[in-house]
Amino acid sequence: SAALAFYILSALFVSNFVIIFVITVFLSALDFWVVKNVSGRILVGLRWWNEINDQGESVWKFESLDQE
Template identity: 50%
Template sequence: MLQQDSNDDTEDVSLFDAEEETSNRQKKSQVRHPVASFFHLLFRISAIVVYLLCEFFSKSFIACMVTIILLLSCDFWTVKNVTGRLMVGLRWWNHIDEDGKSHWVFESRKASSPESKAISEAESRIFWLGLIACPVLWVIFAFSALFSFKVKWLSTGEDQTS
């Protein structure tokens, strides 16, 4: 019978650095900017809630629409200046050259940069789902208002049943 030497020089090494990969995945799945994630969704969801519940709180169509527009403006500013950069590494602005021509500059983090490793998968999902799901809801609301013939902006605001 052959006996194996108990002082083997081999050690268990994970294949393709699986341990490191799982620890990185746990770090990446955490939300690193909870305040930015909160405000990314807050303005969008509040605008939808105000749209759905505005008739219960106010009879003024103008007040409801102004509130919704202000909330969506805050959402736009937040996405452009804060959450786009923190959560997924996007940045954009308008540049006007010497000739007076307007140029839009779009930037994103390079996949190989050390900053791109700081992007959390959970934050990325929150950002893109919020960015896509809310406009889809607005399109559904627009079609439902159009097909239910509750197009408020065509009426004079007075009840004309009398």
């Protein structure tokens, strides 16, 4: 939501569209990372990521919080 607010309000302060677009994409990526890793871990105890093994294959890793 910060990226959307920045995109709407940034035209008032910055006239360069490229800078606005780059910052908006960065804020969107940051928002996705926070929701995926921080919020997911705190709210439901889940986290996931992708690794490439030695054979070049994509392997998904899922991690869950212990229910003790």
